[in-house]
Amino acid sequence: MNWIANVVPPKIRSLLRRETPDNLWVKCPESGQLVFHKDLEANLMVVPGSGYHMPIGAKARLAALMDEGLYEELPAPEVPADPLKFRDVKRYVDRLKENRLKTGAYDAVTLAHGQLEGQAVTVAVQDFAFQGGSLGMAAGEAIIAGMTAAIERRTPFIIFTASGGARMQEGMFALMQMPRTTVAVRRLRAARLPYIVVFTNPTTGGVTASYAMLGDIHLAEPGAVIGFAGARVIEQTIRERLPEGFQRAEYLKVHGMVDMVVPRPQQRATLARLCRLLMREPRPAPEPAPEQAAAA
Incomplete structure (x- = not known):
């Protein structure tokens, strides 16, 4: 002492x-x-x-994307909490409670509507902090609801993906979200509205095998892991050494699976420009300089 x-x-x-x-x-x-x-x-x-x-939280990402950090959070449809009464080390309902307390979100996907450089957009953000961003019934319903809202409001739909795949605690109910979200993408395309996917780290499994790879334009954050099966599983299956940087955003861009690799601070301007081009909206007029405003 x-x-x-x-x-x-x-x-x-x-x-x-x-x-x-x-x-x-x-x-x-x-x-x-x-x-x-x-x-x-x-x-x-x-x-x-x-x-x-x-990693960045869903609310922080939305605040950085939308004009003046303002947006309207859209409600997601309610689904059965534990359709299979699943239990491993702990009950699935207890895991959901822990994740909701930790993230402050109902499930892995948060929906929002707001303005992006003066353009109305509908945005979905998948949060890896919530159960590994896994795709379950709630996440699938949220994505479908977001695309439906985009069709009703005639806005582009932007989704930020981050997931380890389908949610094992929901079994076949989770797997069914893959074709259901794919059908929703087809409805969005039939309405001739832009669908832009931004891959964040990581985007893997059933998410990559469904709505994540169906965008009109694919953006990715630098260094993001994007793929279906893990690199180690692929190496063990084909018994070959994979190339350097395999499944990284930069590698996928070179091989045509990603259109652009965009750092996070530049995503707002890039997404606004893409939405204007795809919606055929004119570029907003620049604000007058202080001297010109005073002269007027």
Whole structure:
């Protein structure tokens, strides 16, 4: 025991001790660089030095995308919470409660409607923090509801994908969301409305095998893993060494599965430009310079 613990009263000791929050500094998984968490949040969770894209929550992504950070969150249809009464180490309903408490979202997909550089858009964001972004009944219904809302409002539909695949706790009910969302994409296409997919890290499994690969334009964040089966499973199956960077966004762009690799800070401007082109809307007139406004 030191003299502070033995002599100094507890109230004074609390003043002398400076508590440091655990999340004050964030370490980049790629470069090992330490970044102040406020600087990281200001840069949309992209490490300034290495450009590594860390996970970002659905609400933070929507706020960064929409004009003035304002949007209307759309309700998702309610579904049976546990159709198979599934239980492994713990009950599935308990897992859902934990994930809802952790993320503040009803399920893995959040729907929103708002303005993107003055254009109305409908957006879905898949959050990997909620049960690995897995595709279950609730997520499937949310995506279908989002596409239906886009058709009704005559807006482009943008989805940010992040998933490990179908949700095993829902079995065949989860697998059925693959054809159901595919049908919804066909309805969106029949309405001649743009469908833009932004792949984030990771997008794998049944999500890649359904609505994620059906976009009119595919964007991806740098370094995002995109594929169906994992690279290790593929190597064990074909018994060959896979190329460097296999299943990464840059590799898929070279091989034609991704149209553009766009860093997160540039996505807002890129998506706005694509929506204008696909909806055939004119570019908004630039705001007059202060001198011109004063002269007028």
